[in-house]
Amino acid sequence: MTLPRAALSFFAIFVVSVHPASAQTPSQQETQQSCRKFVQDFYDWYLTKALAGKLPSPSSNLALQRKPEAFSAELYHRLKEDRDAQDKTPGELVGLDFDPFLNSQDPSPHFAVVGITRKGASYWVDVYGMESGKRQEHVIPELVQQNGRWIFVNFHYGKNEWTDDSNLLSVLKTLRDEREKNPQ
Numbered sequence: 001m002t003l004p005r006a007a008l009s010f011f012a013i014f015v016v017s018v019h020p021a022s023a024q025t026p027s028q029q030e031t032q033q034s035c036r037k038f039v040q041d042f043y044d045w046y047l048t049k050a051l052a053g054k055l056p057s058p059s060s061n062l063a064l065q066r067k068p069e070a071f072s073a074e075l076y077h078r079l080k081e082d083r084d085a086q087d088k089t090p091g092e093l094v095g096l097d098f099d100p101f102l103n104s105q106d107p108s109p110h111f112a113v114v115g116i117t118r119k120g121a122s123y124w125v126d127v128y129g130m131e132s133g134k135r136q137e138h139v140i141p142e143l144v145q146q147n148g149r150w151i152f153v154n155f156h157y158g159k160n161e162w163t164d165d166s167n168l169l170s171v172l173k174t175l176r177d178e179r180e181k182n183p184q
Contacts (some may be wrong), residue, residue, distance in 0.1 A: 031145075032116045032123070038150040039125045039141055042070060043111040046101060051109065060100055072144070072153040078172040085179055094179055100168045103139040103157050104129065111137075122153060142167075 049062055061083055068076055079100070086095035098105050108129030115126040122144045129137035140156040155168040163170070 028118075032118075035116055035123050035125065035143060035150055036113050039127065039143070040113045042067070042152075043101075043113075043127060047107065047109075047111055050099065050102065050107060060096070063101065069149075070152055072146075072151050075153055075169065078169060078176075082172050082175060085176075095175055096171070100155055100171075101139065101141075102129065102137060103155070104137045108136040111139075124156065 045067075046063060060079065063070065064076065064079055064083065071079070082095040086093075099107065102111065108131040110130045111127050112130050113125055113127055114135075117124045117126075119142075122142050125141050125143065127139050127141060128135040138158060140158070141152050142154040142156060143150050144153055145151075157166040157168075160166045
């Protein structure tokens with residue numbers, strides 16, 4: 001009678017030890033699908049609000065008010081700091097002069113996720129504004145998973161005449177530095 005128990009114990013240990021780790025954690029494909037869904041859902045929600053034209057200016061304030069959990073603590077803090085500085089100087093532009101999530105002042109009617117690249121612990125998501133079936137604006141949200149959910153940590157805009165990686169955190173830092181040099 002001890003032989004079948006030993007065989008059963010061995011079989012149980014064998015099954016547990018050969019059970020693939022991928023079954024215990026989401027696969028890379030599932031991770032990318034959940035990232036894609038999070039980003040597309042955000043853009044579908046946000047663009048509907050931004051295009052309605054009934055939002056306080058800038059429309060990015062709505063995302064800070066209604067979806068603060070979608071942003072890393074640093075990104076949220078920097079965006080709020082920029083908004084607060086702008087609110088203190090009505091009539092003067094001391095903060096962002098474009099929509100940081102759309103990389104535009106006059107956005108296309110639809111934004112679509114077209115690709116995802118993993119870079120270390122973060123995921124960079126290619127998002128394009130679409131109009132008449134053609135790609136327009138390009139923005140690359142950078143995300144990480146934190147406590148089982150996705151959060152935006154930065155938004156990248158690509159190469160420009162000053163840098164190979166224009167991005168929201170750098171733009172916000174530059175604006176803050178300029179405000180500190182020239183206090184109102």
